[in-house]
Amino acid sequence: MLKGKLIIFSAPSGSGKTTLVRHILKTFPDYIEFSISATSRPKRGVEENGKDYHYLTPEEFKKKVSNNEFLEWEEVYAGTHYGTLRTEVERIWAKGKAVIFDIDVEGGLNLKNQFKHDSLAVFVMPPSIKILEERLHSRSTDSKESIARRVEKAEKELKTAELFDVFILNENLAEACAKAEELVKEFLQIEG
Ligand code: 5GP
Numbered sequence: 001m002l003k004g005k006l007i008i009f010s011a012p013s014g015s016g017k018t019t020l021v022r023h024i025l026k027t028f029p030d031y032i033e034f035s036i037s038a039t040s041r042p043k044r045g046v047e048e049n050g051k052d053y054h055y056l057t058p059e060e061f062k063k064k065v066s067n068n069e070f071l072e073w074e075e076v077y078a079g080t081h082y083g084t085l086r087t088e089v090e091r092i093w094a095k096g097k098a099v100i101f102d103i104d105v106e107g108g109l110n111l112k113n114q115f116k117h118d119s120l121a122v123f124v125m126p127p128s129i130k131i132l133e134e135r136l137h138s139r140s141t142d143s144k145e146s147i148a149r150r151v152e153k154a155e156k157e158l159k160t161a162e163l164f165d166v167f168i169l170n171e172n173l174a175e176a177c178a179k180a181e182e183l184v185k186e187f188l189q190i191e192g
Contacts, residue, residue: 005098006089006115007184010108011124012154014136016170020124021102023177024184025125031188033092035101038064038073044141054085072103072110077149098188105157108164120187122180123164127171130156140162149176 024032024044038054040061049055056064061081065073073083085099089131093101105123112121126132132154136147148150161167166183170176184190 002188003093003096004118005188006111006119007032007098007100007187008108008111008119009100009102009122009124009168009180010105012105012157012163013150014131014132014139014154015124015126016101016135016173016176017124019173020168020170020176020180021100024100024180027181028184028188028190031097031190032100032184033095033097035084035088035092035099036068036087036101037088037101037103038083041077043138046179057113071114071190072107074104074107074110075152076104076107077146085113105160109160112164120166121164121181122183123161123163124169124176125161125167126154127169129158 009017009021015054021034025032036050036054036059038051040056040058043055045055046146047119058081065086069085069087071086071089073081076082078110082104084103084107089099101108101163103111108121112119133147133151136142136150142150168176168179
């Protein structure tokens with residue numbers, strides 16, 4: 001029974017959780033679908049509205065907060081809000097699939113607390129803060145200030161890893177992908 005199940009991938013920005021989530025989606029397309037978050041940040045690079053995020057104005061975001069439309073939401077970076085819409089999760093469960101989240105650490109723990117027994121909360125661990133910083137620089141999507149903010153936040157987030165069900169060390173991507181597959185298969189009891 002996949003309906004009602006949540007797979008949460010959380011990590012400091014730059015740990016590679018998005019790559020792992022994409023890998024899981026590609027491996028189990030019949031079982032799992034991605035929860036498209038809402039955000040008040042502008043679109044970046046090749047991102048698409050309704051695919052990567054639902055892009056909202058700060059006013060639209062606030063309105064949805066006051067209408068209680070979010071399962072969880074957060075000001076992940078000063079002035080930038082992200083949140084999980086209830087309708088998004090219900091849409092996926094209605095198809096009989098489990099939902100996978102690419103979400104920041106606080107949001108991940110928030111969902112874990114709401115859905116204790118029906119969720120698998122995975123913390124993706126970068127090999128080190130230094131490597132995380134290098135990865136953020138090489139993806140060249142963020143300004144120097146944004147990278148500095150993300151690194152500072154990562155240092156705090158690493159301390160919460162033990163609150164998750166399990167962690168994956170993302171040092172070697174192929175190994176991390178294999179570990180993620182194994183954990184998801186076990187959690188959803190997928191055969192084969
Ligand atoms: P980015 O701006 O790099 O796409 O995302 C910034 C951070 O916000 C990432 O850690 C991402 O996982 C997180 N994030 C994305 N969607 C949500 C959400 O719905 N809720 C929360 N709490 N964080 C989110």
